């Protein structure tokens with residue numbers, strides 16, 4: 001009798017996380033069919049594990065097997081619950097790409113931002129109790145026909161395995177290989193200093209100092225200069241009359257690698273495979289520029305990052321984290337390096353600056369002296385925690401304002417034929433339309449796509465330029481076509497140039513802006 005009680009207790013305990021997943025999926029509006037599939041798949045695996053354990057007669061072996069089978073099974077279930085509650089969806093390959101790219105510092109930053117200490121506590125207490133229960137449970141309960149049951153369960157697993165995209169382990173495995181192939185292909189073509197695809201590349205400048213700032217996770221929605229109610233851009237506002245503020249530019253994706261893969265290359269939504277044809281860096285090399293890549297982002301994580309494969313084509317590369325290993329260095333560390341680069345001899349320079357910007361964890365991206373916003377921010381999701389996160393994000397945006405304006409000032413003081421273009425790789429949701437902070441394609445909010453795109457030009461540049469920026473500021477542009485705008489503003493000519501895709505060209509044409517898996521961004525904006 002006691003055994004039956006134990007048995008029921010264990011079954012309830014075993015099923016808890018599986019039911020929890022179904023519950024969270026239900027709350028997040030998953031279809032009943034998908035919930036049922038997930039339920040079936042997990043239950044089938046569970047029954048299989050329990051029966052396998054049940055088969056073993058030796059107690060020690062039984063215990064070891066319980067550990068080996070149950071710990072990974074429940075760990076995966078907890079990862080699923082964690083991602084479901086944090087991102088309102090399962091882990092997808094976009095997230096996994098980021099995980100493969102991420103180094104230890106970023107990963108801990110990520111976990112610190114989303115996980116609470118009690119997540120780990122709950123999960124480990126759960127697994128511990130479960131194992132204790134099973135260890136203590138004396139399995140005298142005889143189940144008849146276990147072999148048949150086992151076979152039936154195996155068939156169930158096989159059937160539900162067809163929906164393997166739900167299986168975290170298999171998805172990770174597949175995505176990892178896709179990622180490896182992707183980076184191998186890229187490094188073959190993109191990392192070379194020139195591209196065979198570009199023909200008749202030329203630039204007639206005698207001297208030039210062109211600077212492209214690639215920001216990180218900065219949405220224009222939180223920028224004072226774009227109308228945000230807080231003055232997060234005191235420095236840029238001071239020189240506003242010298243700036244061309246493009247008001248309607250979006251990023252093609254909301255994850256660094258996926259986005260920059262299109263922004264820096266010939267790839268776009270219709271032809272992502274064109275990323276192999278050539279990049280802005282190769283174009284600049286072929287046009288006779290001395291190219292520089294100054295980055296505060298990490299080139300080496302567990303694996304070499306994809307962006308660093310693109311950056312390889314640069315003639316000169318400087319990574320802060322190569323020098324300061326444990327670095328979580330503020331972006332200002334690039335400023336002396338920029339000055340040094342400007343003072344170098346080459347007459348035509350193309351400098352790319354890759355910032356840490358406003359990436360999670362926000363409070364680690366600015367020094368204490370920039371802890372400016374501490375009062376209660378405006379948000380429809382008012383809690384002490386959201387207030388703090390919004391304040392930290394706004395502080396990081398305000399620090400980014402200092403960095404960008406310092407870069408412009410430095411270039412201006414050089415008194416050369418110059419431009420500075422600044423954009424962010426993607427935006428960020430910070431409790432604007434969703435009770436959420438971060439960037440994740442399963443949410444894919446507008447704020448995650450809406451980026452700043454700002455141009456500054458020097459007097460010497462203006463003397464020769466025919467670009468009339470002021471007529472272009474309202475243009476609806478997807479930064480996946482950046483290579484055409486880049487070549488135009490850099491006065492680089494090449495056969496493959498398409499004027500309709502350059503935001504600076506008089507022949508510019510609006511192109512449908514498709515985001516996520518086939519969503520028309522402009523239609524979605526209209527619906528709001």
Ligand SMILES: [Zn+2]
Pocket residue numbers: 216217254255256257425426
């Ligand atoms: Zn990013």
